[in-house]
Amino acid sequence: MPDERTYPQRPYLAVSAAIIRDGKVLVVRRARQPALGIFTLPGGGVETGETLMQAATREVREETSMDIEPVALAGHREAIVRDAQGRVERHFVILCFAARWLSGEPVLNEELDDARWLDPAALSGLRTTEGLAEIVAAAIERLARPA
Numbered sequence: 001m002p003d004e005r006t007y008p009q010r011p012y013l014a015v016s017a018a019i020i021r022d023g024k025v026l027v028v029r030r031a032r033q034p035a036l037g038i039f040t041l042p043g044g045g046v047e048t049g050e051t052l053m054q055a056a057t058r059e060v061r062e063e064t065s066m067d068i069e070p071v072a073l074a075g076h077r078e079a080i081v082r083d084a085q086g087r088v089e090r091h092f093v094i095l096c097f098a099a100r101w102l103s104g105e106p107v108l109n110e111e112l113d114d115a116r117w118l119d120p121a122a123l124s125g126l127r128t129t130e131g132l133a134e135i136v137a138a139a140i141e142r143l144a145r146p147a
Helices: 052-064 120-125 132-144
Strands: 012-021 024-030 043-045 067-082 088-103 112-118
Touching (some): 012 052, 012 067, 024 052, 052 067, 052 088, 052 112, 067 132, 088 132, 112 120, 120 132
Parallel strands (some): 012 088
Antiparallel strands (some): 012 024, 012 043, 024 112, 067 088
């Protein structure tokens, strides 16, 4: 479904969270385009007036019904999708946070058709967003640092 994020005039800012619990990371599989069938981290767009950490917390709650504590930036990714004519169809700058799980279990919705707590090594066997394993490794390292 086309929206203002399709063929944008500017990049859109988004956040995601590498949620770590007992050494495992939560990955979710997208249930609709543009990332249909791809495992990734929960997240979404930043709304006007909210901080990046507030956005990460809200997006995770909206997508999974879970509560988290974003701790530190783990890295960023740029998602630029071009159409057959080479025009930019979608452009997102995604800031990925290392986060601790606080409560709840993932609840699937119209955006997600699977959610799994996985050992980070298991990511290599899945169809994932580009750079997911590296972001998860960076998040685990950030969470291991003393405060």
